[in-house]
Amino acid sequence: MPSAIILLSGGLDSATCLAxxxxxxxxxxxxxxxxxxxxxxxxxxxxxxxxxxAGVAEHRVVTIDLRAFGGSALTADIDVPKDQINDASPPxxxxxTLPVTYVPARNTIFLSYTLAWAEVLGVSDVYIGVNALDYxxxxxxxxxxxxxxQQAARLGTRLTDFQIxxxxxxxxxxxxxxxxxxxxxxxxxxHSCYDPTSTGLACGHCDxxxxxxxxxxEANVADPTLYVD
Amino acid sequence: MPSAIILLSGGLDSATCLAxxxxxxxxxxxxxxxxxxxxxxxxxxxxxxxxxxAGVAEHRVVTIDLRAFGGSALTADIDVPKDQINDASPPxxxxxTLPVTYVPARNTIFLSYTLAWAEVLGVSDVYIGVNALDYxxxxxxxxxxxxxxQQAARLGTRLTDFQIxxxxxxxxxxxxxxxxxxxxxxxxxxHSCYDPTSTGLACGHCDxxxxxxxxxxEANVADPTLYVD
Numbered sequence: 001m002p003s004a005i006i007l008l009s010g011g012l013d014s015a016t017c018l019a020x021x022x023x024x025x026x027x028x029x030x031x032x033x034x035x036x037x038x039x040x041x042x043x044x045x046x047x048x049x050x051x052x053x054a055g056v057a058e059h060r061v062v063t064i065d066l067r068a069f070g071g072s073a074l075t076a077d078i079d080v081p082k083d084q085i086n087d088a089s090p091p092x093x094x095x096x097t098l099p100v101t102y103v104p105a106r107n108t109i110f111l112s113y114t115l116a117w118a119e120v121l122g123v124s125d126v127y128i129g130v131n132a133l134d135y136x137x138x139x140x141x142x143x144x145x146x147x148x149x150q151q152a153a154r155l156g157t158r159l160t161d162f163q164i165x166x167x168x169x170x171x172x173x174x175x176x177x178x179x180x181x182x183x184x185x186x187x188x189x190x191h192s193c194y195d196p197t198s199t200g201l202a203c204g205h206c207d208x209x210x211x212x213x214x215x216x217x218e219a220n221v222a223d224p225t226l227y228v229d
Numbered sequence: 230m231p232s233a234i235i236l237l238s239g240g241l242d243s244a245t246c247l248a249x250x251x252x253x254x255x256x257x258x259x260x261x262x263x264x265x266x267x268x269x270x271x272x273x274x275x276x277x278x279x280x281x282x283a284g285v286a287e288h289r290v291v292t293i294d295l296r297a298f299g300g301s302a303l304t305a306d307i308d309v310p311k312d313q314i315n316d317a318s319p320p321x322x323x324x325x326t327l328p329v330t331y332v333p334a335r336n337t338i339f340l341s342y343t344l345a346w347a348e349v350l351g352v353s354d355v356y357i358g359v360n361a362l363d364y365x366x367x368x369x370x371x372x373x374x375x376x377x378x379q380q381a382a383r384l385g386t387r388l389t390d391f392q393i394x395x396x397x398x399x400x401x402x403x404x405x406x407x408x409x410x411x412x413x414x415x416x417x418x419x420h421s422c423y424d425p426t427s428t429g430l431a432c433g434h435c436d437x438x439x440x441x442x443x444x445x446x447e448a449n450v451a452d453p454t455l456y457v458d
Binding site for chain 1: 289292293295297337338341345346348369371374378380381382384386
């Protein structure tokens with residue numbers, strides 16, 4: 001069976017991706033997480049736990065210094081916005097207005113490292129949990145970006161069959177939770193909050209918490225997350 | 230005048246790129262180098278010196294751990310081949326046979342970091358000294374890869390006009406040296422060797438030294454490089 005690498009952030013989406021890759025028949029599985037100076041360090045702890053529970057062949061954490069570039073509430077001293085998500089607004093049609101949680105070129109850098117590891121391992125299949133519906137308007141979560149990066153990767157390496165699987169790209173958060181629950185994902189071991197407490201409780205009010213709460217509610221699945229309120 | 234970022238390795242090609250970007254009218258200029266555990270550390274010293282002499286607005290060195298992936302003579306304990314360059318062989322038509330000096334996905338990772346910095350600075354123009362003729366068959370030096378990455382970058386960031394300038398891509402090493410010499414580049418301050426001595430002398434026999442020596446000879450320009458022999 002062919003191998004696959006899953007980008008594993010420790011969040012709900014990538015945990016579902018890991019289960020989908022396994023269900024798609026890829027084995028052995030490799031997982032990769034990124035320590036990019038994110039304020040929410042619980043992500044990395046959750047990713048390592050998910051990888052271990054899934055019995056992956058190797059979980060690799062790459063340290064990259066995105067803080068050196070600044071410009072995001074996820075890595076710099078900018079306040080994470082609370083209770084501001086706008087239900088009515090569609091994803092922006094251009095890239096001019098982005099939330100402060102956007103990290104410049106983050107998925108491009110993540111996919112580049114994954115590509116390097118894939119080429120060394122000789123693995124042509126990569127899973128990434130990007131989502132173009134319940135997302136915050138990040139341009140590097142759109143399917144057209146993923147497809148363009150895949151093309152660059154095929155031309156720039158020996159992996160001429162390189163394929164990026166983005167199985168969640170057109171799913172709502174509720175559909176993702178429904179799919180993952182059917183595959184046996186225990187979401188208690190995932191972390192979504194952009195601004196957790198020091199003891200790991202989710203704030204309940206950042207964009208990521210709001211989308212997560214609403215997703216469980218709409219999927220009619222009990223939300224195992226520990227929120228502050 | 231618009232700004233530009235130049236990927237500056239400290240070698241002959243990127244030094245020429247820096248001079249071309251300046252000659253193209255971009256200002257102020259920014260330069261970016263990568264400490265990726267390369268065995269030839271003199272590169273980084275040369276890059277910093279070139280940036281300072283050119284009076285760039287900022288020279289940024291990003292540390293990335295490509296050694297973690299292994300697989301290249303430039304970063305691992307694999308011998309750098311000597312006197313093996315094959316004049317007669319064209320660049321390979323597929324990516325299956327690559328020299329041991331190839332570093333997996335290197336230019337993809339480099340361009341990703343440059344893209345992140347470009348987005349933070351609001352700079353849409355990037356120069357990279359890739360070359361599709363006098364190269365060693367690296368797939369990530371081909372113009373079709375550069376174009377595909379540019380497309381991914383435009384889709385994945387706010388920089389919808391992002392442009393990668395690769396002014397050397399179709400030039401021979403001799404033509405590059407002729408162009409740079411006309412622009413006043415002092416190649417004594419550049420470094421090419423893959424396997425220099427501890428005091429910084431060029432070996433004279435790796436692929437990079439052979440191409441450099443031949444380039445100066447064909448351009449009828451005196452080679453200022455200090456070779457071991």
